[in-house]
Amino acid sequence: MEQKTQEKADSNVVYVGKKSNMAYVMAAMTQFNSGHIEIHVKARGNSISKCVDVAEILKNKFLPDVKVKDIRIATEQMKVEGGSTVGVSTMEIILAK
Amino acid sequence: MEQKTQEKADSNVVYVGKKSNMAYVMAAMTQFNSGHIEIHVKARGNSISKCVDVAEILKNKFLPDVKVKDIRIATEQMKVEGGSTVGVSTMEIILAK
Numbered sequence: 001m002e003q004k005t006q007e008k009a010d011s012n013v014v015y016v017g018k019k020s021n022m023a024y025v026m027a028a029m030t031q032f033n034s035g036h037i038e039i040h041v042k043a044r045g046n047s048i049s050k051c052v053d054v055a056e057i058l059k060n061k062f063l064p065d066v067k068v069k070d071i072r073i074a075t076e077q078m079k080v081e082g083g084s085t086v087g088v089s090t091m092e093i094i095l096a097k
Numbered sequence: 098m099e100q101k102t103q104e105k106a107d108s109n110v111v112y113v114g115k116k117s118n119m120a121y122v123m124a125a126m127t128q129f130n131s132g133h134i135e136i137h138v139k140a141r142g143n144s145i146s147k148c149v150d151v152a153e154i155l156k157n158k159f160l161p162d163v164k165v166k167d168i169r170i171a172t173e174q175m176k177v178e179g180g181s182t183v184g185v186s187t188m189e190i191i192l193a194k
Contacts, residue, residue, distance in 0.1 A: 049145040052186040056172045060184070071168040073190070075153045087157070089149040093170070 012036040016043040016051040024054040028095070029062055037097045038069065044076060044090040055093045069096040109133040113140035113148040121151040125192070126159055134194045135166065141173060141187040152190045166193040 014028045028039050043051035059066045071094070075087040111124045125136050140148035156163045168191070172184040 046143075046146050048149050049143050049186065052145050052170050052188055056170060056184070056186050060172055068170065071170065073149050073153060073165065073168065075157055087153070089146065089153050091149055 012038060013040045013042060014054070016041060016047050016054055018047070021050060021053050021057060024050070025057050025062065028054065028058055032063060032066070032097065039095045041093045041095065042091065044088050048089060048091045051091050051093060055095060058095065063097075066095050066097055068093060070094040109135060110137045110139060111151070113138060113144050113151055115144070118147060118150050118154060121147070122154050122159065125151065125155055129160060129163070129194065136192045138190045138192060139188065141185050145186060145188045148188050148190060152192060155192065160194075163192050163194055165190060167191040 012031050014024050014031065016024050024041070028041060031039050041051055041055055055068060059068070072092045074090050074092075076090050077085045078088050079085055109128050111121050111128065113121050121138070125138060128136050138148055138152055152165060156165070169189045171187050171189075173187050174182045175185050176182055
């Protein structure tokens, strides 16, 4: 179910990583401007703080009509060297017009 | 309204900062064990990622009956040297039994 939603929504997903906040703010604005009414901003690990910054900048400075529809957190299991796995926190902020 | 809620809830709030994840996990567990059925885990700025880690560790490893009830994000205005203000993202995860 979760997987299906993700596949379907890929075109309106912004993955937040190591670039500047504004790179992701612009990416999300582009997606809103191309007709999407809902954008998923995702991050994991240390990028989660930036994910919140991006959502806040977007709704406070650029698109005041955008609201936070939902925020989800989860843990993803990642394989590390040696074959063991570690849990990494993930976050998804759903913004909607 | 927001302020009032916060004052009332101070005894069941865990502020996530620079200590290790486990310090905050233990603090939250202590609060649950002292009878609270709802705990607010709060952080701002770069500690937001750790705030998510704390919530995930708590519910996945220590207290499986605890659920994420709500997640709130906001921007706080902070005064910096020179008298100007900068926005800092804040997060609050509400965990409930």
